[in-house]
Amino acid sequence: MHKNKSGRYQIDDNHYFTFGSPIEILYHNDFYEQIFWIRTRIEHNGYNYYAVAIPDVSRLQIYRQEFANNSSVYQEG
Template sequence: MSSPTPSDVLNQLVSMKDEIKEVLESIHFGPDQNLNVNFADPNDIFLNNECGYIISKLEDIHHQLNYLSHPIIEEGTLYKRPNGRYAISDKYEFTTGSLIEVLVHNHEDDHESWVETRIEEQNGDYYFHHIKDLPLEGAHVRRRAYV
């Protein structure tokens, strides 16, 4: 039996996205709402902390699955427009906070892979949040239909 591909695994995980959302909505656990904890019981405090940790991770997972379930709608080479913003076409300009995927060459094992990041601005120019040393101009990028 062959191993599943990353796409196979993602499809299985995305199929759980709605279930995760339902669980999160049914719990109503957040900064302003807590579980009914007996603070005289160390185990209750422990379970409250662990549930908070797990719920936080589930929120992250749901967010990431939601992002990955959106199709890629544009791919190309970034260029700087006259207004100082970056684009790959006339359809959309990347600004501070814009999610973007950039094709990055890994020199350690000599392969290319897509890296999810966002555009940020400092001192009047933009940069990739997680890859500050990579220039935006000329980078091969793509974006998803994700708001």
């Protein structure tokens, strides 16, 4: 996953996230030594895109659920 020219998080040429996009983030909690999925959404604060539940999504593994057609995309970021 990377930021594209528009500043949006993108996983390939056809899939990017903009404000309101639903997303599931595979999160590793170092303190509890646990890995779990967090369902959240992408928002924009006027300067940058971020995940509501975890603001720094740049180093996380991302799973994007396409709710409309039940297909999904997985990308290690």
